[in-house]
Amino acid sequence: MASSSQVGAAPVSRQRLEILADPETLAKRAADWLLDVATSEAGIFSVALSGGSTPRALYELLAGPPYRDAFPWARSHFFWGDERFVPHDDPQSNFRMTREALLSHVPIPAENIHPVPTQGFSPEAAAAAYQRELMTFYGAEKLDPKRPLFGVTLLGLGADGHTASLFPGAAALAERRRWVAAVTDAKGLARITLTYPAIESSRRVAFLVAGKEKNAIFARLRRGDGALPAAHVNPVGDLWQFVDAAAAQALG
Ligand code: 6PG
Numbered sequence: 001m002a003s004s005s006q007v008g009a010a011p012v013s014r015q016r017l018e019i020l021a022d023p024e025t026l027a028k029r030a031a032d033w034l035l036d037v038a039t040s041e042a043g044i045f046s047v048a049l050s051g052g053s054t055p056r057a058l059y060e061l062l063a064g065p066p067y068r069d070a071f072p073w074a075r076s077h078f079f080w081g082d083e084r085f086v087p088h089d090d091p092q093s094n095f096r097m098t099r100e101a102l103l104s105h106v107p108i109p110a111e112n113i114h115p116v117p118t119q120g121f122s123p124e125a126a127a128a129a130y131q132r133e134l135m136t137f138y139g140a141e142k143l144d145p146k147r148p149l150f151g152v153t154l155l156g157l158g159a160d161g162h163t164a165s166l167f168p169g170a171a172a173l174a175e176r177r178r179w180v181a182a183v184t185d186a187k188g189l190a191r192i193t194l195t196y197p198a199i200e201s202s203r204r205v206a207f208l209v210a211g212k213e214k215n216a217i218f219a220r221l222r223r224g225d226g227a228l229p230a231a232h233v234n235p236v237g238d239l240w241q242f243v244d245a246a247a248a249q250a251l252g
Pocket of ligand 1: 050051052053054055081082083084094155156157158159162163164165
């Protein structure tokens with residue numbers, strides 16, 4: 001059940017839905033969109049990447065021409081919206097997935113890559129360390145709606161309506177002060193996740209959703225079902241939803 005401190009969904013006026021034919025077309029559209037956004041802005045371009053399986057095709061596309069040669073890697077900084085609390089070379093690591101699919105293939109300065117620390121820390125200490133890294137990057141300890149932390153935040157949608165590692169019923173859903181939280185009360189692996197305040201400090205949030213197994217939950221998201229953590233993402237900027245036809249099937 002939605003906790004009282006969860007804010008409502010982004011107004012429909014600021015929601016942009018695009019239904020693409022299939023996962024490949026979805027990845028291509030997302031790559032073109034991300035390149036457009038990155039090259040339309042001057043200065044530092046910061047991205048919070050999503051994990052899971054859906055964004056991998058996008059990352060693999062960005063690692064090749066024409067994106068690899070056109071993307072402003074030198075002024076782009078990559079963070080993660082969430083991470084599984086495992087070593088970076090673990091098969092379940094979102095950092096590892098992104099490194100294999102994208103980062104090891106493109107000319108991005110090492111100092112522009114900001115993985116979640118997962119070794120030598122407790123989950124709580126790792127969350128605090130990542131918050132410090134974000135604050136150092138941002139240059140302040142208080143988020144200013146006029147100066148969003150991220151140019152783009154990419155998000156996925158879990159079959160239970162979670163996004164990043166904001167799971168139904170998790171204590172992190174109620175967090176409105178910290179930017180990063182440890183999630184140790186959800187099923188399975190401990191995780192580190194951006195909280196709603198950090199995710200919402202984005203000029204654009206883009207959900208990437210693919211597959212027929214997501215069509216029921218995506219239809220609930222579109223209806224603004226408050227029981228879904230993903231339905232409470234209300235960025236200061238625009239909310240985009242890139243979905244494939246299979247995931248959009250139940251929209252009616
Ligand atoms: C993670 C993600 C998570 C993911 C959803 C959807 O670390 O798992 O960040 O929020 O986006 O679980 O995952 P799929 O894309 O694999 O369906």
